Amino acid sequence: MILVTGANGALGRLVADELASRDEAVDVVLGTRSPRSTAERRVDFDDPASLDFTGVDTLLLISAGYGEDDTVIARHGAAISAAEKAGVRHLVYTSLSGDGDHLTYALAHRWTERRLRRGPLAWTILRNGLYAEFLADIAAAGPDGTIAAPLGEGRLAAVARADLAAVAARVTAEPELHAGQVYELVGEHALGGAELAAAIGGSYEPGSLGATREAVIAAGQALPYQVPMLLSTYSAVAGGFLDGSGIENNALRGLLGREPRSALDAYRAAVRSHVK
DSSP states (O other): OEEESSTTSHHHHHHHHHHHTOSSOOOEEEEESSOOSTTEEEOOTTOGGGOOOTTOSEEEEEOOOSSOHHHHHHHHHHHHHHHHHHTOOEEEEEEEOGGGTTSTTHHHHHHHHHHHHHSSSEEEEEEEOOBHHHHHHHTOBOTTSEEOOOOTTOEEOOBOHHHHHHHHHHHHHSGGGGTTOEEEEOOSSOEEHHHHHHHTTOEEOOOOHHHHHHHHHHHTOSOTTHHHHHHHHHHHHHTTSSSSTTOSOBOHHHHHTSOOOOHHHHHHHHHHHHHO
16 A cells, blocks of 8 residues: 555645556555545644554655754654554655755755665655746746846756656555665756746846845745745755756656656746736
8 A cells, every 4th residue: 555645735636646547556545634535544744643654555755844944854753753663665755856955945855865764664765856836936927027036047957746746656656666766856957037037928137135035024924944945945046056967867757758847838837827
């Protein structure tokens, strides 16, 4: 049996759909905080008592990365310990791409990778690049069509979320073929601010990190820990650290078995959905 955590999240839902569409039948249970059917099981990372993985052969641990480092580490540590206790055979973890170590949210991912390496479970690590759809949030155009995100001249090797879901489903369905592997999964064509603006018929006039920080804080919608997360993302892109050039072996195309989806198209579609 396969259990997918975070099944109500954007990535988890896509993985569930991919597993359901496979030619070979697979027994899948969806982990969620609020189960609504017999195909779902309560899995709440903030309630260790709910982390019952009895009967699970393969656990797809989708990162619960929205929180301070100590919170995320506690969540992941509890999930891995519960998997070991329940006799799970293989754990697949969705981590962060290897060129993301400059990001403030990288530490919890690297801690989780180390925890898996030191434990008894068979494991596979999927080092996901940042979603193309995420760019629709952090590089959205203003009312006049101007993208002011402080990306500088940097570019991001973004990936369509659906492609990462397809890879996760494939690896999770056949984990024995991928035991002990760390797969880097980044986009093949890095996107810059000017290209994003052209895709939506706008213009690109990047602001400064300081002005962006002030605007984010003034908007009052971000939690305190989210502000440095966002600013470190802008800084890493602008500094040229997330353009994919630092990744030696990008496994995305090989694991997909086809050409990756256009990250630019995914960005454009996400922008349109936000407008609606």
